[in-house]
Amino acid sequence: MTRPKKFAPFSDIDLTRWREYEHIWTDSLWLIEARDRTGGHQLDYHGNFVPQIATQTYLRYTRADEIVLDLFLGSGTGAIEAVRLNRRFVGVELNPELVETVRKKIPPDLLDRRIHILQGDSTREETARRVREVLRTMGAESAHLLILHPPYHDIIRFSDSAADLSNAPDLEAFLDRFEVVARHGFDLLAPGRFAILVIGDKYERGELVPLGFYCLERCRWVGFRPKAIVVKNITGNERGKGRATNLWRYRALAGGYYIFKHEYVIILFRPESGIRSTEHAP
Numbered sequence: 001m002t003r004p005k006k007f008a009p010f011s012d013i014d015l016t017r018w019r020e021y022e023h024i025w026t027d028s029l030w031l032i033e034a035r036d037r038t039g040g041h042q043l044d045y046h047g048n049f050v051p052q053i054a055t056q057t058y059l060r061y062t063r064a065d066e067i068v069l070d071l072f073l074g075s076g077t078g079a080i081e082a083v084r085l086n087r088r089f090v091g092v093e094l095n096p097e098l099v100e101t102v103r104k105k106i107p108p109d110l111l112d113r114r115i116h117i118l119q120g121d122s123t124r125e126e127t128a129r130r131v132r133e134v135l136r137t138m139g140a141e142s143a144h145l146l147i148l149h150p151p152y153h154d155i156i157r158f159s160d161s162a163a164d165l166s167n168a169p170d171l172e173a174f175l176d177r178f179e180v181v182a183r184h185g186f187d188l189l190a191p192g193r194f195a196i197l198v199i200g201d202k203y204e205r206g207e208l209v210p211l212g213f214y215c216l217e218r219c220r221w222v223g224f225r226p227k228a229i230v231v232k233n234i235t236g237n238e239r240g241k242g243r244a245t246n247l248w249r250y251r252a253l254a255g256g257y258y259i260f261k262h263e264y265v266i267i268l269f270r271p272e273s274g275i276r277s278t279e280h281a282p
């Protein structure tokens, strides 16, 4: 007689066999040794995340064939992982050239059917409307997992476009625009499901700017609830060692800094019931 299986409503992990899922991480510290370059992933874009972030979160927070929505698609790491793990996907990216590059990475029989890549500004109402239309063509009212991997304000300038969050003139403007995207993401996500915010901090004028905590706060204003903060090491995308590293070491010693070796994978969820908050904190 086969034993009945038991699942959390948001994943295909069979809880009756929980001991067999050693490849799925449940600790809040992720020390990733190297970027996963298998399964179609390439390191062709400065500012992408390591595929393991997508692997881990898709396996934990989605079931096969469910829909992942990524509102800062970049070079398409999230899309490629969706192909690999048999998830459906909708991605939005501002930069038209990147959109074309990502479309070329997707198997043609999946493109515009299971994997949708849209060019657009994720802060705009019109873009959210287009995403909703695409979801409907996929037979869904909402997405099952939301990925938010915005620019870390102006640390890397992704384009010259004024709509690019990396060109926001100051911190408040960056956070305001991020909040608008988070609000669209909240509305497009099914109640009870998860959102992943990938973000790092920065230094400015001798001060730490804790972008991760500020963005988390904005997500809470929008109505998300926090589930976990994972700290992950920065691997795979580091700039070359050598002079620059020595310079940072010098600056750290002289100015009292610590050199960033980590970023955050913040797990949030949209509560099952209750409407989104329109109230802004201070």
Ligand SMILES: C[S@@+](CC[C@H](N)C(=O)[O-])C[C@H]1O[C@@H](n2cnc3c(N)ncnc32)[C@H](O)[C@@H]1O
Pocket (backbone or CB within 6 Å): 045, 047, 048, 049, 050, 071, 072, 073, 074, 075, 076, 077, 078, 092, 093, 094, 095, 098, 120, 121, 122, 123, 149, 150, 151, 152, 158, 159, 163, 164, 165, 166
């Ligand atoms: C940190 S990268 C995302 C990288 C992605 N996770 C990957 O693995 O390739 C942020 C991306 O957001 C895009 N972006 C910036 N402002 C945007 C906006 N208003 N709407 C949509 N995309 C935007 C940038 O062009 C950039 O590609």
